[in-house]
Amino acid sequence: MQDVALRAGVSAKTVSRVFNDDPHVTEETRQRVTDAIKELNYVPNMLARTFREGKASVVGIAVPDIGDPFFAAVIRAIDREAQAHDMAIAVTGLGDDPHRERGIVEALLRRQISGLIIAPNSSDQGYLERWTSNLPVIFIDREPSNITADSFVEDDLGAAHTATTHLFELGHRRIAFIGDRGNIVTSELRLKGYRMALSEVGLDHNEDLIALGPSEDAERIVAGLLALPSPPTAIFSSNARTSLGVFPALQALGRTDVALVSFGDFPMASALQPSVTVLDQDAERLGRVAIERLLARLRDPDASLQQRTVLPVELIVRASSARITVAS
């Protein structure tokens, strides 16, 4: 910058002014500076600027798995909006181990990001307390624990309830629940919705029909369920990751007659045979509302906004839960 100033015969401050479109610069001076910038190929050092400002214009994003189509879509939506506001996004995958969450997230926070959007993995975000005073934190997909912050979550309990009831109404009486460990609290809510629905219609809780395990084990889990003395006639797969394993497993076993509902849409769900009934979460919208709230908090940290927002989840009925005859 000094070089530019020298070359243009002005002070560093004037160069700075030109860059920031400060109106208090003569057109002529501006021109001289602009030329010098061109000639020297000068590029302002963003790092110095953000350092000075004490905040990087970067939105931090932490999700369990960047590769998950759902989160990938969320990230894309956030990126789009961030770009429009000259902000960058720093993304980090939390991975499977809840104990690593804190370390990974704090590594991000140390970078003085201007805000954080997080889909947490662990069941305690108390560690964020010390950061939230000067940093907007928005929770998505999952409620925060041991801390208050803005959150946008799906109606896990309600949607699971809807799906389970849907299967019951089709005549199913033995409905299995398959979950993984990707996101413990969310899974629990969905399990709760499932249980609640069964209770309401007076179906016994049959714990054998509840199978939790890593999504890679889907095939084994499905096989186990179907080998039960009283096998399920329907499966509620509690997230898209498991569904990606459950469907092929059913297919491999030649048991596509077993009804299936997936919590979370996934690519090709409608093209499979049978097409798969899903609870659609609308990742795009989730990302959008999260970044919008983040920007709103940045503008006015103390604005009184509804803290907890539950986004509706839509049941898209397809062939995998068609009204078919159910063996009793």
Place this chain on the structure above:
Amino acid sequence: MQDVALRAGVSAKTVSRVFNDDPHVTEETRQRVTDAIKELNYVPNMLARTFREGKASVVGIAVPDIGDPFFAAVIRAIDREAQAHDMAIAVTGLGDDPHRERGIVEALLRRQISGLIIAPNSSDQGYLERWTSNLPVIFIDREPSNITADSFVEDDLGAAHTATTHLFELGHRRIAFIGDRGNIVTSELRLKGYRMALSEVGLDHNEDLIALGPSEDAERIVAGLLALPSPPTAIFSSNARTSLGVFPALQALGRTDVALVSFGDFPMASALQPSVTVLDQDAERLGRVAIERLLARLRDPDASLQQRTVLPVELIVRASSARITVAS
């Protein structure tokens, strides 16, 4: 930091030393400082540190579409490795318009990132010239244009050739090519491989069988192809995005008898009926080699490493290109 120093009765530099595990500190002093840090809840300002160093320990990643399962997987692989090296990743989506590439990428570069991994969209990266002198830039998925840099690309031409030949050997004589505009150069290479294969076996180039258009239009495109006087008996879909549209389109038309090969694997490809033959690109590996090269360049900018690496693409034959009778 001053506060901590004061409280511990030492100088700022000593605090810095403690943080950086400088061995030249008495155990006792170290303890006092550590205590003070705890008490004051002091968190070192990453921004100041990186500013001082002149480089942010951030890997920039620019891809056409963050939501694309392929790129999402690449990003995940990079993130994993970056985390292990205490680096963050700043991701940005290039979008559909090649003209916006430069602006979006330079916005990233201005942040003094320590390296860039880019899957470019436009056909001219000359604008990167001025940056490459102090910044390692790694191209993935696509060769750079008008600039030399490390690159890791798939064997687009060869794989397209393989797929086309594969279809020919199954007896197909009218093989359509469907492409989109997501990544122009890559598409062209694949088209070239397709044409080359057809030439070699002495098949006329029938331009009617080559359909380019946005992947959202897949249904219309497929319908158009099948409505030709001499419709294709096989389709080569030149990327996963289009395949995601082509398959459902074929299904909707009740024409799953038309053979299909997809350049790029996609979720559920093996569970569809018929399961879809794909050219698998191994996103995971691509991300890994890219970040590894980036780190190598960071360590030694002038190391002599093979600049252009072509990664093999594997043809995974499934039912959609089974040896079936082909109407002539």
Place this chain on the structure above:
DNA sequence: ATGAAAGCGCTAACAC
């Protein structure tokens, strides 16, 4: 309209 000085938080270089 422009400039001079000071400082953001940190650390390398050099004392002591």
Place this chain on the structure above:
DNA sequence: GTGTTAGCGCTTTCAT
């Protein structure tokens, strides 16, 4: 083993 000084590139404040 510890402290002092200086400066990274920029912008805010206050002069001029």
